[in-house]
Amino acid sequence: MKKLLKIFFALILLPNLATAQSSKKNYQYNIDLIHTDNDQVTVSFTPPKNKLEKGKFIIPKLVPGFYQPLNFGQYVSDVTAIDKKGKKVVTERLDTNSWLIHDLRYVKKISYRVADGWDSLKEHTEGAKSAGSTFKKDSVFVINYNSLVGYFEEIKDKPYEISIKKNKDFYASSALDYERKNDSTDIVRAKNYRSLVDSPVLYCVPDTTWLKIGTTEVLVSFYNKKERHYSKKIADHIKTILENQQAYLGGKLPVEKYAFLIYYESSDKNGFMGDGLEHSRSTVCLYLSGNIGYLPDALDRVASHEFFHIITPLHIHSGEIQHYDFLNPSMSKHLWLYEGMTEYATIHMPIKQKMIGIPEFEKKLEEKIAGMKEFDPHLSFTDLSKNAMEKQDQYMNVYQKGPLIGLCLDIRLRELSGGKTGTQDLMQRLMQKYGEDRYFNDNDLFDEITKMTFPEIRDFFRDYVEGTKPLPLKEYLTKAGFAYDETTGKITALTHPDPKQIALRKAWIGQ
Numbered sequence: 001m002k003k004l005l006k007i008f009f010a011l012i013l014l015p016n017l018a019t020a021q022s023s024k025k026n027y028q029y030n031i032d033l034i035h036t037d038n039d040q041v042t043v044s045f046t047p048p049k050n051k052l053e054k055g056k057f058i059i060p061k062l063v064p065g066f067y068q069p070l071n072f073g074q075y076v077s078d079v080t081a082i083d084k085k086g087k088k089v090v091t092e093r094l095d096t097n098s099w100l101i102h103d104l105r106y107v108k109k110i111s112y113r114v115a116d117g118w119d120s121l122k123e124h125t126e127g128a129k130s131a132g133s134t135f136k137k138d139s140v141f142v143i144n145y146n147s148l149v150g151y152f153e154e155i156k157d158k159p160y161e162i163s164i165k166k167n168k169d170f171y172a173s174s175a176l177d178y179e180r181k182n183d184s185t186d187i188v189r190a191k192n193y194r195s196l197v198d199s200p201v202l203y204c205v206p207d208t209t210w211l212k213i214g215t216t217e218v219l220v221s222f223y224n225k226k227e228r229h230y231s232k233k234i235a236d237h238i239k240t241i242l243e244n245q246q247a248y249l250g251g252k253l254p255v256e257k258y259a260f261l262i263y264y265e266s267s268d269k270n271g272f273m274g275d276g277l278e279h280s281r282s283t284v285c286l287y288l289s290g291n292i293g294y295l296p297d298a299l300d301r302v303a304s305h306e307f308f309h310i311i312t313p314l315h316i317h318s319g320e321i322q323h324y325d326f327l328n329p330s331m332s333k334h335l336w337l338y339e340g341m342t343e344y345a346t347i348h349m350p351i352k353q354k355m356i357g358i359p360e361f362e363k364k365l366e367e368k369i370a371g372m373k374e375f376d377p378h379l380s381f382t383d384l385s386k387n388a389m390e391k392q393d394q395y396m397n398v399y400q401k402g403p404l405i406g407l408c409l410d411i412r413l414r415e416l417s418g419g420k421t422g423t424q425d426l427m428q429r430l431m432q433k434y435g436e437d438r439y440f441n442d443n444d445l446f447d448e449i450t451k452m453t454f455p456e457i458r459d460f461f462r463d464y465v466e467g468t469k470p471l472p473l474k475e476y477l478t479k480a481g482f483a484y485d486e487t488t489g490k491i492t493a494l495t496h497p498d499p500k501q502i503a504l505r506k507a508w509i510g511q
Helices: 002-023 193-197 231-248 292-310 335-352 358-372 381-386 395-399 401-416 423-433 445-452 456-464 473-479 499-509
Strands: 027-032 040-046 054-058 076-083 091-095 098-102 107-115 134-136 140-143 160-165 171-174 178-182 185-190 201-204 208-213 216-223 257-266 272-278 282-289 482-484 491-493
Touching: 076 091, 076 098, 140 257, 160 193, 171 185, 171 257, 185 193, 201 216, 201 257, 208 231, 216 231, 231 257, 231 292, 231 335, 257 292, 272 292, 282 292, 292 335, 335 358, 335 381, 335 395, 335 401, 335 423, 335 499, 358 395, 358 401, 358 491, 381 395, 381 401, 395 401, 401 423, 401 456, 401 473, 401 499, 423 445, 445 456, 473 482, 473 499
Parallel strands: 027 160, 216 257, 257 282
Antiparallel strands: 027 040, 040 107, 054 098, 076 107, 091 098, 134 140, 140 201, 160 185, 171 201, 178 185, 208 216, 272 282, 482 491
């Protein structure tokens, strides 16, 4: 009997012991959304077990998707560290976004206060609101973890476990899975800091609708102070777009779950304002308008562009993104891929999937060409990418010239392959080669793509992406059966294209 009891207690203790050992390797955070004060929340955490005499604690200066300092450390105050005996440990604030914690190996808990970065979309605040957080007690919390949670420079790539105290009626909407511990406590886990920051959450009384797109679960979560049943209308509106994106991407989406997090603030004035930030498996959308009827159409373009980011940078990205430095990041030179190709897919998908006709497609191309002409034609795209923080006045060209690079690359690939291969195929092959957890070397990508395709493609990148030669829009569009007037900027389908032009156009846009 005694042996049986020993075995029984061992079976109970071993899992608990394993959990305790595992927790020592994690960042264990506690965030209190119930006891807020002056739009501030209390945050505390236990750092992973370590042997460090000192540690540099960091709250991000920048986050992926933005190219100017956002300085989230400005919202953090009262950083306090204590040891196992409850004695305070020395802390020093080094600058806006970092603190030095002494005797880190003995620290049991670090706590601090966090103020929200914005209270209303009507108010002007520094930086983009979609990357920050707002705390409205008993109403809504829009949380980007980069403004609440940090990491030690010496202890990177560790898992996170976060316990969140919240209103019992609140529901967490996120690409991450939240585990309900009890009525007022949720638990969420992330494999590392980048994964956590990449997954914002909307906490409120739920107005949510789920879509099933193939095997992918898509969550549409909506918050407005007055309108409580609007998520279904939005979901029904964007469903067709998502289904066509699935077909465009080969019939299967490479993520199991995706979340649209939409915060809508009513206004007593005319007009419409939007602010959004894409993530690998979710998108944060902030809107202000006097007419909610504008919202579904506004979301069309957001849903299309941001949803395509499940390809890049989620599954295709460089080491600079895989190991993003939230304090002093190194920029990749491939914005032509991350934003340019994403925006190109947003333009190309509707015509390829027969959602729009040729005249509408021509108009979209004309708009991009006109937009490109507003920027410096002597700045190479790789230089713009590497120096995006210093070239803010040129940055928006990634959404103008960027997709036109994709257009020319697509036509060139179709031409060289006899219509068999285009950028859709290229992106699929890159995704298969790299994937979510494997990155490419920034300097090697052009050569890798050339190996996958044709020798002539290396010249294409050298001339039009690394170099500053004008894009051969007239020449390439002519090959695909379109006339482009460089003087007027007009694009029109040729009335009598030859068989070669017809074949290339059919391969390119399916029409």
